[in-house]
Structures are given as structure tokens and as C-alpha cells.
Amino acid sequence: MLSDILPAIFLVTLVLSPYILLKLQVFSPAALGNAPQRPNQLTYIDLAAALFIALGTPFIFVSFTRRADLLSTLVDLAVAAFIVFVLSSRFTDGRRGLGISGAGIWRAAGFGVLLYAAVMPWLIVVEIVSAIAQKHLLHEKNQMHPVLKQIEHAQSPMQIVSLVVMICIIAPIAEELFFRGLLQTLLIRGIAIWRRQDSKAREAKAGERAAGILIAAAIFATVHLTVIKDAWSWLPALFLLGVTLGYAYERTGKLWADITIHALFNAFAVSLIIFGHAGQPPVNRSPVHNGHTPSKMHRAGSGSAGKRHATIG
Numbered sequence: 001m002l003s004d005i006l007p008a009i010f011l012v013t014l015v016l017s018p019y020i021l022l023k024l025q026v027f028s029p030a031a032l033g034n035a036p037q038r039p040n041q042l043t044y045i046d047l048a049a050a051l052f053i054a055l056g057t058p059f060i061f062v063s064f065t066r067r068a069d070l071l072s073t074l075v076d077l078a079v080a081a082f083i084v085f086v087l088s089s090r091f092t093d094g095r096r097g098l099g100i101s102g103a104g105i106w107r108a109a110g111f112g113v114l115l116y117a118a119v120m121p122w123l124i125v126v127e128i129v130s131a132i133a134q135k136h137l138l139h140e141k142n143q144m145h146p147v148l149k150q151i152e153h154a155q156s157p158m159q160i161v162s163l164v165v166m167i168c169i170i171a172p173i174a175e176e177l178f179f180r181g182l183l184q185t186l187l188i189r190g191i192a193i194w195r196r197q198d199s200k201a202r203e204a205k206a207g208e209r210a211a212g213i214l215i216a217a218a219i220f221a222t223v224h225l226t227v228i229k230d231a232w233s234w235l236p237a238l239f240l241l242g243v244t245l246g247y248a249y250e251r252t253g254k255l256w257a258d259i260t261i262h263a264l265f266n267a268f269a270v271s272l273i274i275f276g277h278a279g280q281p282p283v284n285r286s287p288v289h290n291g292h293t294p295s296k297m298h299r300a301g302s303g304s305a306g307k308r309h310a311t312i313g
Contacts, residue, residue: 176258217239
């Protein structure tokens, strides 16, 4: 069962985490300063246009479907297409500058896998501590992401597959294109121009990149919090995830690194829902397995841990 191997995986990755981070030179300012630059001519009008598309897409398609997951997928696809086919031209090297060309994809993905393995146990630790604080200080329990609730209540294998594809593939690509490819890049360029009072500033320094990463991560966490009610405990973990994603993008210059991290993070949450019920009596299983009444999240995974870690970025 998944609940039997998770503690072992957690302990192994926790022990190996410092070694992996050191090997990746995560704590070296020079590594970030010497990372690939992404010269561009992005403007805040580009950001406003992407937001307009994101907010307007549901109104266009709501007459055809009212399914929240389908509308969310359409929003992701619309925003991703706009950034890839329109805004990539704002980068000096086009899509290569944006970081979505095929060159170096496997190396970037490998970097993402290693960084995810090193950071994931700390994300869990941070969330557990935050959940305990929320329970005792605010007397509230954290909540599951609404899309994950849809998986737990899914009525057919096809619906589960479509939700998994949306969560683990489409959403990571679209969100990384927006939050890192567009927003973070725009923030870093704006910070560089502001600090140097030079509208033609092109190459960002390590400190300017770090500031852009932190601001983009804060926005990333806050936006996700708006869709998960009474889940303040997720804010620190989502912020740490955002920092990790932003750092991966700056270090590699490739969106494939942070798309990989984001996809693995979401896949982990999905696996807790789908496989966390394995080995339980039929009456306690969710429709993912047998179509019966959905079980509560505290039955998933290993006790309350299944509930604590059931969110997506």
C-alpha cells in the first residue's frame, strides 16, 4: 500500500536532501548569477492581456458547459496558447528564450526531478507544522483542493483520467508559462530597470532574480489560496513550492525544469487520493475504486497525513 511505503520514502529523501541541494549548488549565489539570461521586451500590457484571457474564457464557454474542471482546462489552454504563440515573440530568442524549445529538455527535466526530491520532504514538514498551527490558533482544519475533491467523487474511470491529465499535465504547463515564463520574467526585468534607473537593462543580477522569485512565489501562493477555503496552512508550503519553481526556471532558463517539479508535486497529491484507499474495506473506499459513497480525507493515505498533503499547486 502507498501508506506503507510513504514514510520510508519521506525519511530517505529527508536524509538525502542536504546532499542533493549542495550538489545542485542551490546555496551558491554565483550559480544563480551565472544562470542563463532571458532578454525580453515584455510589458505589463502583456500581463494584463493574459489575465483578460484567463478571466474571459469561462464567460465564452459557460453556455456550452458548466463543469468547473472543463472550464479550468479551457482557461489553462487559452492562456498557454497566448503565451507560447504570441508573447514568446517578446523574447530575443523567441520560444528558446522563453524556455520551451526542445533543446536541453531532458537535462532541465532531470534538474527538476532532483530538486523536487530534495525539497518535497521539507514541503511536507512545513505543511504539517502549519496545519498544526492553524488547528490550534485558528481552530480550523485545512481543506482539500476542490479539483482533488472531484477526483474523490469521480463516477467513472474516464472522468478520473481527464482530471489527472488536467492536474498533472495541462495545469503545470499553463501555470508555469504564466507565473514563471510571464509574471516572474516581467518582475525581474522591472526590478532591474527600477534599481538601475535604466529602461534598457537587459541582464538581471542574482539579487534582482531572487527578489523576482520571491514576489512571484508570494503571488502564486496567494492565488492558489483563493480557491482553497479555510486552508491558511497551505500558504507557507505553496510559497516554498513557488520559490522552488522560480529558482528552477532561473537556474536552467528552461520551463521544463519547473513544469517537471510542478507535475510531480500535483501527481503526488493525486496519488494520495487515488491509491490512498488501497487495502481498505469497500465501505470506506471512494468512487475512484468502487462507486460507493466517498470516504473522508482522514481515511486516505496514512491517517491525517493523507488529508494534510492533498492539495495541488
